[in-house]
Amino acid sequence: MDEITQSLSIKHxxxxxxxxxxxxxxxVTYTLLEANTPTHGTGxxxxxxGSGGQVADPANPKSGFTGKMEESYRLRWTVSNSPCAVxxxxxxxxxxxxxxxxxxxxxxxxxxxSITLAGSGTGTLKWSPAESLDNTSxxxxxxxxxxxxxxxxxxxxxxxxxxxxxxxxxxxxxLRIPNGIxxxxxxxxxxxxxxxxxxYPDITIDIYNRWGDKIYSTRGYTTPWDGTRSGAPLxxxxxxxxxxxxxxxxxxxxxxxxxxx
Numbered sequence: 620m621d622e623i624t625q626s627l628s629i630k631h632x633x634x635x636x637x638x639x640x641x642x643x644x645x646x647v648t649y650t651l652l653e654a655n656t657p658t659h660g661t662g663x664x665x666x667x668x669g670s671g672g673q674v675a676d677p678a679n680p681k682s683g684f685t686g687k688m689e690e691s692y693r694l695r696w697t698v699s700n701s702p703c704a705v706x707x708x709x710x711x712x713x714x715x716x717x718x719x720x721x722x723x724x725x726x727x728x729x730x731x732x733s734i735t736l737a738g739s740g741t742g743t744l745k746w747s748p749a750e751s752l753d754n755t756s757x758x759x760x761x762x763x764x765x766x767x768x769x770x771x772x773x774x775x776x777x778x779x780x781x782x783x784x785x786x787x788x789x790x791x792x793x794l795r796i797p798n799g800i801x802x803x804x805x806x807x808x809x810x811x812x813x814x815x816x817x818x819y820p821d822i823t824i825d826i827y828n829r830w831g832d833k834i835y836s837t838r839g840y841t842t843p844w845d846g847t848r849s850g851a852p853l854x855x856x857x858x859x860x861x862x863x864x865x866x867x868x869x870x871x872x873x874x875x876x877x878x879x880x
Contacts, residue, residue, distance in 0.1 A: 649684070688714050747771050764788050799878060811846075855877050858876075
């Protein structure tokens with residue numbers, strides 16, 4: 620009879636599995652517990668360490684647990700099945716705040732320029748892509764992209780929580796300004812084509828004759844100048860331009876020659 624009783628006790632011995640540790644739980648103060656459901660007997664959650672925590676339903680192995688930010692807890696899951704021995708297991712939980720990651724405002728540069736990103740953050744910082752940055756581990760690296768690039772800032776806290784933010788550096792084409800036109804109708808160099816102007820929709824262009832009279836003015840440059848004034852051909856000779864991209868840069872000035880022969 621004793622051998623039969625011992626066999627039944629072993630078969631029905633309680634098993635306690637409190638589930639995996641949850642370190643960290645990032646950005647919230649609530650999590651679901653993951654203990655095993657007892658095959659025989661009942662289970663009960665108790666808080667062994669940590670302040671301000673509460674198990675919503677201590678008898679539920681999958682109960683919700685609420686704690687405080689930046690607080691660590693140890694919870695015990697106890698499974699009992701009288702007259703068998705009690706089984707216990709523990710789980711650790713740490714609620715951790717997300718680190719700060721601010722990549723800064725979107726920026727514009729002209730081909731060949733560099734600019735300092737206005738990032739900030741807490742924890743360990745890492746920028747990507749790395750190819751056009753002078754340092755990927757500081758908040759304010761110098762960026763020198765050859766084309767429009769979106770950079771991602773990743774901040775990782777000591778507990779392993781991660782935050783990300785992005786900034787785009789738009790690379791504008793450098794203006795290629797020709798120094799003359801030959802508007803003779805042969806289809807070659809008949810108009811003043813400024814390469815890269817499409818990146819500057821608010822550009823203003825003024826052209827003056829040698830006496831300082833303004834003979835052409837435009838905001839935006841969708842129709843290239845053809846060497847005329849109010850539709851009438853201007854005489855051959857030297858003219859002078861002022862080009863303002865309205866991007867906070869110094870205006871371009873120079874001369875251009877109209878030559879029809």
